[in-house]
Amino acid sequence: MAKLELTWEQIAHELAQWEKKLAHGVQTLRSLGNPAPGGTPRRLVFQCGKARLFHYEAESPTVQSVPTLLVYALVNRASMADLEPSRSLVRSLLARGVDLFLIEWADPVGLDAERGLNDYLNHDLAGCVSFLQTLAGPINLMGICQGGTFALSYAAMYPAQVRNLITTVTPVDFHTPDDDLSRLLRGVDLELLGRQNLSGDALNTLFLALRPYRLNHQKYVNLVSQMDDAAVLATFLRMEQWIFDSPDLAGRALYEFAQGCYRENALAMGSWRIGERIVDLTKITMPVLNIYARDDHLVPPAASLALGALVATDDYQALEVPGGHIGIYVGGSARQKVAETVSTWLAARV
Numbered sequence: 001m002a003k004l005e006l007t008w009e010q011i012a013h014e015l016a017q018w019e020k021k022l023a024h025g026v027q028t029l030r031s032l033g034n035p036a037p038g039g040t041p042r043r044l045v046f047q048c049g050k051a052r053l054f055h056y057e058a059e060s061p062t063v064q065s066v067p068t069l070l071v072y073a074l075v076n077r078a079s080m081a082d083l084e085p086s087r088s089l090v091r092s093l094l095a096r097g098v099d100l101f102l103i104e105w106a107d108p109v110g111l112d113a114e115r116g117l118n119d120y121l122n123h124d125l126a127g128c129v130s131f132l133q134t135l136a137g138p139i140n141l142m143g144i145c146q147g148g149t150f151a152l153s154y155a156a157m158y159p160a161q162v163r164n165l166i167t168t169v170t171p172v173d174f175h176t177p178d179d180d181l182s183r184l185l186r187g188v189d190l191e192l193l194g195r196q197n198l199s200g201d202a203l204n205t206l207f208l209a210l211r212p213y214r215l216n217h218q219k220y221v222n223l224v225s226q227m228d229d230a231a232v233l234a235t236f237l238r239m240e241q242w243i244f245d246s247p248d249l250a251g252r253a254l255y256e257f258a259q260g261c262y263r264e265n266a267l268a269m270g271s272w273r274i275g276e277r278i279v280d281l282t283k284i285t286m287p288v289l290n291i292y293a294r295d296d297h298l299v300p301p302a303a304s305l306a307l308g309a310l311v312a313t314d315d316y317q318a319l320e321v322p323g324g325h326i327g328i329y330v331g332g333s334a335r336q337k338v339a340e341t342v343s344t345w346l347a348a349r350v
Contacts, residue, residue: 035234037079037242040090042102048127049119050106059094064343066163066350067132067139068093070102071125071154073146074249075203078104080242080329081144084235087330092339098346103128103147105247113197113251118275120253125154129161140346142166145299145325146257149267152307153279159286164349166342168291169325171299173268173306174261181298185262194255200246239330268306281307287315289345291328291338298325317345 046053070090072078081102082090093100103125108115132139141162143151148170155162174182227233256274266272272279288311292304301320308316319341323334 034241035084035237037077037083037238039085040082040088040094045101046128046131048131049124050108050112050115051120051124051128052104052106053128053131054102054104056090056094056100056102058097058099059091060097062097063099064097064346064350065099066136066346067099067101068142068166068346069128069132069139070100071141071143071147071151072103072105073144073150074105074120074247074253075146076246077242078102080326083238083242083330087235087332087335089329089335089339092335093343096339096343098343101128101132107247108197108250110197113195115250116252116275117256121150121154122157122275122277125150126158129154129158133161138163140164140166140350142342143168143170144329145169145171149257149261152281152284153267153272153274155286156279156281156283157274157277159283162286164287164289164346165284166289166291166345167304167307168338169293169296169299169304169328170290170307171261171303172310173265173303175265175268176300176302176306178300179303182262185258188258190255190258190263193258194251196251198249198251198254200248201244203249204244204246268310270310281310282312284311285313287345287349288313288317289342290316290318291321291341292318293324293328293334294320294322295327296325315349 041057042054043057044052045055070078070081072081082088085091090100090102105120105124129139129141138161141151141155141164143149143166145168148167149172151165152167152170152172155165171179176182260266260272264271267279267281270278270280270282288307290304290307292299292301294301305318308318321328321334321337323331328334328338
């Protein structure tokens with residue numbers, strides 16, 4: 001192997017270029033202000049418990065007749081699906097004629113520590129679905145990550161209310177060999193964790209610990225080479241705001257999800273109970289589209305693909321999309337592939 005040789009002049013030149021980019025980047029950052037995620041026009045149409053139901057303005061002259069309800073997780077803000085105009089799954093779906101509604105979960109307060117999944121699913125989500133059913137009967141459900149697990153569970157408990165089901169990066173089997181988050185949570189005292197609301201900062205620390213170098217250092221080092229691009233910096237700031245603006249989690253809901261899914265793998269085993277109802281995935285007989293990310297480190301592909309063997313539908317389709325857990329929603333080609341597949345799949349079944 002050839003010996004690497006660098007002169008002092010080369011080192012000095014590289015350091016000077018690095019400092020120049022940093023200085024220019026600081027000026028660019030000052031001019032940007034505080035770019036916030038979101039922005040697609042929408043209006044609040046209904047509230048139930050901690051759920052706020054929004055309806056997005058149509059962008060296509062032809063809108064599908066059956067509304068699609070996007071269910072997001074409790075652990076992050078739903079603005080990730082609408083990061084900015086050029087990186088928005090919401091806009092991509094609207095442009096293709098999907099009549100899109102979204103649930104945003106309000107942050108829990110101290111008294112909500114006793115709020116469990118029964119409150120979130122059998123009351124709040126059920127209330128939003130009932131409201132939409134007065135408009136069009138059975139609706140389409142589309143869930144993202146933990147929200148996908150919620151959508152899947154709801155469809156199993158109330159199959160007559162769901163016309164089509166779409167799950168994206170959705171964990172189903174929580175005990176696959178490559179599930180780092182599952183192994184980590186099995187060593188946590190969940191009962192102690194669930195006695196009070198968990199702060200969003202604490203949850204972020206847990207997620208960042210799964211890829212400490214890449215998520216805490218590498219991305220900032222890589223950013224320096226692009227700090228002269230205002231658009232890149234604005235996108236980076238929106239992503240950072242989304243990552244570090246995680247909501248607190250209601251203690252009981254956190255405990256029930258972590259214990260039932262990550263500890264006991266009850267969803268895949270057919271023994272998960274939410275309130276008085278058992279989540280029986282064999283009740284899923286409506287069409288199912290299951291989208292997973294090839295390079296997902298939070299929800300490994302195997303954790304999502306397990307769904308195919310557990311549901312009873314004759315119309316099941318799985319789609320692999322290149323990218324990571326978040327990249328398939330904010331990346332260019334991956335996001336477009338997701339939106340095109342979802343809209344075409346729904347149109348063929350409406």
